[in-house]
Amino acid sequence: MSAVSAGSVLSAIDPDEFEVVPVGITRQGRWLLTDGDPSELAIRGRQFPEITDGAGTEVALPAGSGGRIVALDPAQGAAALADVDVVLPVLHGAYGEDGTIQGLLEMAGLPYVGAGVFASAACMDKEFTKKLMAADGLPVGEYAVLRTGQSLTEADMARLGLPVFVKPSRAGSSVGITRVDDWAQLPAAVATAREIDSKVLVEAAFTGVREIECGVLEGEYGGEPEASLPAEVHIDSRHSWYDLEAKYLDEPELDIPPRLPEHVVDEIRRTACRAFTALDCAGLARVDFFVTPELDVVVNEINTMPGFTAASAFPKMWARSGLDYPKLVSRLIRTALHRRAEHG
Ligand code: ADP
Ligand code: MG
Ligand code: MG
Ligand code: K
Known part of the structure; x- marks a missing residue:
């Protein structure tokens, strides 16, 4: 999925404004200097593209020392990484969106787009996203946390009711998530989530809700964060919830802005900015909501590196708000x- 987003960004970047050094990461974690051909990064026949060993020459990971990059093997292209002004980590999920690569870039002294180490980690972990939002008075749903070895108590079953959504606490793209309509399905759902993360969330399911997303950008020149027009996600009828295929393969239809009363749209935009600030986000984030039949607005999660293909909600919401891709x-x-200029 990251490769698809990266392909879209590569096609949109203005070569007169920025010189791109395209680096791809293989499944095994090798960093390759690629030719950055966006057509190599498109979805083909319901298959996600992948960076494979033949895609380019290997570059060494930037290893930092006092803000200086140590080019481990300049002959192989590490020097190219050391020379960049800024890194745009178009990476979803573990190691990309969870603070780890952000930490690596901090140590290497390389400025980067988006949330820092803390906000990335906090938004990747649905337990802490909810805790931090609740601490700032933001509306979140009911849930229970199952740490390693724990299972759901009778009291929590009674409190949450059915159905529930069982999720790995740290994941994304709907990976490892199961909707449970009968408690007999719970152990299998917890086992599925635990394949991804030993910590599992069991959430009370919202039923009859509408799924709304809202893009947030850091204010320009240190100003307040700005919210895009929100989007309602209409999931393809083949899917009962927003699972991986519904997200990337059967692209959802988006209503921008959603058909909701203006005061609800305003509340969503205000809440999105508050959530961005509550989690200490930077650069960009997509804040995802459920809106109940009673028009209550609840935050589901924050994504610090939202899907970024030309068909994804984040760029589409901003395009409708006057900022094209x-x-x-x-x-x-x-x-x-600008942040580097300020702090560097
Ligand atoms: P991810 O980070 O993988 O996108 P989400 O928490 O957003 O995980 O869950 C993915 C999808 O599952 C949501 O977009 C929604 O369709 C459904 N879902 C998740 N939690 C709930 C819930 N508590 N009630 C109803 N639907 C949910
Ligand atoms: Mg997510
Ligand atoms: Mg989500
Ligand atoms: K997230």
């Missing part, structure tokens, strides 16, 4: 460069 990418990069 190339301008959005340019603003993200300029925000990160």
Whole structure:
């Protein structure tokens, strides 16, 4: 999925404004200097593209020392990484969106687009996202946390009721998530989630809700965060919830702005900015909501590196808000460069 997003960004970046050094990461974790051909990164026949060993020459991971990059093997291209002004980590999920690569870039002294180490980690972990939002008075749903070896208590079953959603606490793209309609299905659902993360969340399911997403950008030149027009996600009828295939293969239809009363749309946009600030986000984030039949607005989660293909909600919401895809990418990069200018 990351490769698809990266392909879209590569096609949109203005070569007169920015010189791109395209680095791809293989499943095994090798960093390759690729030719950055976006057509190599498209979905083909319901198959996600992948960076494989033949895709380019290996570059060494940037190893930092006092803010200086140590080019481990300049002949192999590590020097290219050391020379960049800013890194745009178009990476979803573990090692990309969870604070680890952000930490690596901090140590290497390389400025980067998006949330820092703490916000990335906090938004990757659904337990702490909810805790931090609740601490700031933001509306979140009912849930229970199952740490290693724990199982759901009778009291929690009674409190949460059925159905529930069982999720790995740290994941994304709907991986490892099961909707449970009968408690007999719970052990299998917990086992599925535990394949991804030893810590599992069991959440009370919202039924009859509408799924709304809202894009947030860090304010320009240190200003307040700004929210895009929100989008309602209409999931393809083949899917009962927003699972992986519904997200990436059977692209959902988006209503931008959603058909909701104006005061609810305003509340969503305000809440999205508050959530961005509550979690200490930077650069960009997509805040995802459930809106109940009574029009209550509840935050589901925050994604610090939201899907970024041309068909994804985040760029589409900003396009409808007056910032087209190339301008959005340019603003993200300029925000990160400005931060460096401020702190560097
Ligand atoms: P991910 O980070 O993998 O996107 P989410 O928490 O957003 O995980 O869950 C994925 C999808 O599962 C949501 O978009 C929604 O369709 C469904 N879902 C998750 N939690 C709930 C819930 N508590 N009630 C109803 N639907 C849910
Ligand atoms: Mg997510
Ligand atoms: Mg989600
Ligand atoms: K998240």
